Amino acid sequence: MSPAEPWATAHVPASGDPEFAVDDALALADGRHGGGPADRPPSVPPAPTAPGTATGLPEERTGAAPSAEPAPAHRHTAASWPEARAAALRAARAVRRARPPAPRTAPLADALGSLLATPLAALADLPSFDTSAMDGWAVAGPGPWSVRGDGALAGRAAPAALEDGTAVPIATGARSPAGATAVLRSEHGRTDPQGRLHPTRTVTPGQDIRPRGQECRTGDRLLPAGTLVTPAVLGLAAAAGYDELPLLPRPTVEILILGDELLDHGLPHDGLIRDALGPMLTPWLRTLGADVVSVRRLHDDAAALREAVTGSTADVLVTTGGTAAGPEDHVRPVLLAAGAELLVDGVAVRPGHPMLLARMPADRLLLGLPGNPLAAVSGLLTLGEPVLRILAGRPAADPDAAPLADAVPGHPYDFRLVPVVYRGEEVVPLRYNGPAMLRGIAAADALAAVPPGGAKPGQDVELLDLPWSLPALCAGTTASADPDGTLDLGAPEDVSRSESSREGARRPLGPRRDPAVDVSRETSADRGSRDPKDVSRETARP
Template sequence: MKSKEPAPVAPATGHRAEQPHRATAWPEARAAAARAGTAAGAGREPRRLPLGQALGHVLAEPLRALTDLPSFDTSAMDGWAVAGQGPWTVRADTSVLAGHAPTAALTDGEAIRIATGAPVPPGTTAVIRTEHSRTEGPLLHALRDVVSRQDIRPRGQECRSGDELLPAGTAVTPVVLGLAAAAGYDELPVPPRPRVEVLVLGDELLTAGLPHAGLIRDALGPMLGPWLEALGAEVLGTRRIGDDAEELYAAVTGSAADVVVTTGGTAAGPVDHLHRVLDKAGATLLVDGVKVRPGHPMLLASLGGGRHLVGLPGNPLAAVSGLLTLAEPLLAALAGTSPTGGRGPAPVLDEVHGHPHDTRLVPVVRRGDHLVALHYNGPAMLRGIAVADGMAVVPPGGARSGQELDVLDLPWPPTSGAVPAQGACFT
């Protein structure tokens, strides 16, 4: 018997009486996104990357030393390895060099020239720095008292084989690469980067040229992919889809991404198809609207199988709000990291107006110890966020001058004062 074709997506009705809007408080929405990412990331097997490719990832497992460091007693200085009490008879025409096997054992009263990092010969009592010694013929004299084991780095001084050097979740920096190499690693275990596909929705969007005849330029298509990559995602691509529910359904259900990010269609207008598409796809809404401005119609849905969809509003700054509220904590948890680290809360220089009931996210720059709110912070505007250091979290009712606000820092270096000279971006 022939299987039935999937039912078409129900046409728009202009309202969603069957699914009443229940917005989530802003902190709870971010927590829900982080929980979803943690649950989905728990079953993902780590990858092993060569050291040269692991920079910018995080450790999927603790970094444990594969050897003692140092792995043998080494000289900490250029000078002389000596045995017993001085003066010492110098072994003629021979030296101990780094990268060479240890020389024969020293006997009491004997000295041999040694280089920094070289293995100390068996029987060595101490190393005397070159500047703390003098020679007279075949004899070496110390110019200072000699303490047993001085200037010798003993085997295992930094760590013993099996010691935990760094915990899982540590960002792989150039120094971490160096430590891993010293500890014996050729590869590092890292969580796989979350795969993301961006679906830009709307018949009204142009990809080139000037706006005209009711059409506007697509600002989100060029912006979202690089932003998501900065958050640690592997972006599979950015696709543009018209206001067609069936096309959107096929794109969402056919995507190979761990996270599908859509723009627009999250409200209840005549061409806002996303809720009906998710319902047809059997998705579970985890967050359906957030008490935040701009961006309150954003949503987060589970598509099953550890896959998720983040629905961003279509207005550019509202979409940025959705990125910071839902996409960033979701992706960070999937990748085993924390959301973008900030420099902590700071007092706002002047009063910042808030929403009566919702959290408000406002582009700000840091000026000394204070935050300065930027103008051009409407839902459709990018002029303010383009020069911002981050988005300040303004509680319902607003913030008074001097009040400390948390800041969602952006995943790239701060502007360091790159605000237009006329200051037109400041409120």
């Protein structure tokens, strides 16, 4: 077997591979990832991890000791990654059916980024009168023309009607006088000593006159319901006579940051670490269509958590940390005590396997994210994105896939989400992809979904584009609408990206990457000589 084929031995983790940390080895030994004794590999010793490395820590909380057994009060069975994403969609659709949102009205200044609740119909003709498209002269009939002394300026009343053989100076945007048959551009006319105007080029009827209603007539449907309000949409709405727009409400989200060990400012010290999720989640959730109404920090206290969970009125409550089975992991017990229904209770994906999704009383949803930063991103894109997309009425992005430039080792049973960058037609996996690390995702264009067992060089992998990447920005911006203009939130409009736009999306955006995280600067010869496992092993490097 070639050493360049790590997928061939993926079901038996290689000793020293930091991706298979202590909890993974224990899972393999006791079959926590599913399957009976017949399809479970023999017990293997835990893979060694360097003290203090991200992959030596459990994924739900930095600094907590790994536990071989779940809490005795509750034992969960992880859903597969595809099953979990489908369950999130079902949950959001059920909530939307139970509590259909009422459209809201907002002034144009506050509408950016929302979705139109109804079709945008023109309130006036565009343009609302015949206007000049150029500076020059409004002329009547064939030339030459005698030029009148008055003129037509934008924002002024139209001058007196023109008779054949006459002309009047006119500015761009000014009302065209009655009787005008064309506008002669200033650079295309000359006057003779007698003051008569002569054309230097052929003048055709209607030339450089924008007729009333050229763009639309009153009542014309300009945009369908579900259109994303962009700056251009705001301009069109204003031109068509709107001061405010009917919009779909954004789902409200409250964030609970859990943990005694978290600091909101300053440098880490004395066992305390900076909270990376608070600053990251709020803008990320907004890009997914949410209205973040509150961010609260709670200590590891079950009573305080239960009070916050049961007292929240947000459509979606997002918690960070506390989703595993440690002594201070209170999310699951609190949910069960509050009468919540666990819809997704762990997901077979790395990082992020302790993530969960619950349906609360009053048809509200709780998204439980692991505490490690990249694991939290995994949970946000696995469960949070489909939930918020449905609740916000946004369309699904076109499924995207690309071949890997390098091999990526896989987990025996779970998917792996690995930060990647686009390079031509391929994606290159980035270093620093451990569950506690953000250096890789900060430089990434997407997350690659690596199936169980790993992926070979050249193998297509599904991509989860990040909100700031071009493919995400190019995703369909219109939700599906029925002929009557009402939204069909269950099936996004078929807005496909062209192959050329996909190829363009695979070009790097912004400044050059940090060479410490960007392995794409290696030559093809370098990649060929490098052990394919080296990229994933960077998680253990200092």
